[in-house]
Amino acid sequence: MSNKIAIIGAGPAGLMAAEILSEAGYFPIVFDAMPSAGRKFLRAGRGGLNLTHAEEFTLFASRYFEAQSFLQPALDIFSPDDMQLWAKNLGFETFVGSSGKVYPLDKKAGPLLRTWLRKLKNSGTEFKMKHKWLGFSNDIWQFETPDGLCEYSFDRVILALGGASWPQLGSTGTWVKDTKRERS
Ligand SMILES: Cc1cc2nc3c(=O)[nH]c(=O)nc-3n(C[C@H](O)[C@H](O)[C@H](O)COP(=O)(O)OP(=O)(O)OC[C@H]3O[C@@H](n4cnc5c(N)ncnc54)[C@H](O)[C@@H]3O)c2cc1C
Structure with missing residues (x-):
């Protein structure tokens, strides 16, 4: 398919979006400001990566509080x-810990992330690291790169830029300000 689809943000949300698109026959391009993908995800694995929780589904869904109604379809x-x-x-068996949290057997994020990235690259997802998204104007998307300002146009863009915590891992949250500026 010829649609040029960009995903900005190579954390787990962006990678999952790339996987879904790639399974649907697209070849997305994933951009990230950092030199490598999934840095916060890797940090999450240091204390033991829990992937989800095994509690009863209705109770699980209620943990999202006011966001539940929005997130329930997902x-x-x-x-x-x-x-x-x-x-x-992906090749990673899981187990349920005594807390009900679900972990990969080794509790690590690194092996899972490496396998996931390999799968995405093998299915045609392209990665452009060290591309910090600055904003857009007239359908031109601007990125700061080591080679200077780069401009792209896309048919579709998915923003998966994360929240504002652990900025040293890339999740600065400054994109909220940038998108508000573009809208105004
Ligand atoms: C210490 C710690 C432990 C954790 N443990 C767990 C756990 O066990 N289980 C769990 O489920 N979660 C855990 N988390 C939370 C988990 O890491 C986050 O929920 C997850 O990373 C969010 O994914 P995301 O893709 O939405 O955002 P992020 O992972 O934050 O990814 C966003 C990406 O966008 C990029 N980006 C941001 N701005 C720009 C820009 N302007 N231009 C280009 N790229 C940009 C960033 O560099 C980043 O790579 C933990 C987090 C921490 C800090």
């Missing part, structure tokens, strides 16, 4: 069981 089509199946299909 939870319905990708439940905690689907999450475990996803990891298994």
Whole structure:
């Protein structure tokens, strides 16, 4: 398919979007400001990466509080069981800890991330690291790169830029300000 689709943000949300698109026959381009993908995800694995929780689904969904109504359709089509199946299909068995949290057997993020990235690259997803998205104007998307300002145009763009915590891992949250500026 010829649609040029960009995903900005190479954390787990952006990588999952790339996987879904690639399964649908697209070849997305994933941009990230950092030199490598999934830095916060890797940090998450240091203390033992829990992928989801094994509690009863209705109770699980209620943990999202005021966001539940918004997120319920997504939870319905990708439940905690689907999450475990996803990891298994990638080659990572999981187990339920005494807290009910679900971990890959080694509790690590590194091996899972490396396998995931390899799968995405093998299926045609392109990665452009050290590309910090600055904003857009008249359908031109601007990125700061080591080679200077780069401009791209796309048919579709998915923003998966993360929240504002652990900025040293890339999740600065400054994109909120940038997109507000573009809208005004
Ligand atoms: C210490 C720690 C432990 C954790 N443990 C767990 C756990 O066990 N289980 C769990 O599920 N979660 C855990 N988390 C939370 C988990 O890491 C996050 O929920 C997850 O990384 C969010 O994914 P995301 O893709 O939405 O955002 P992020 O992972 O933050 O990814 C966003 C990406 O966008 C990029 N980006 C941001 N701005 C720009 C820009 N302007 N231009 C280009 N790129 C940009 C960033 O560089 C980053 O790579 C933990 C987090 C921390 C810090």
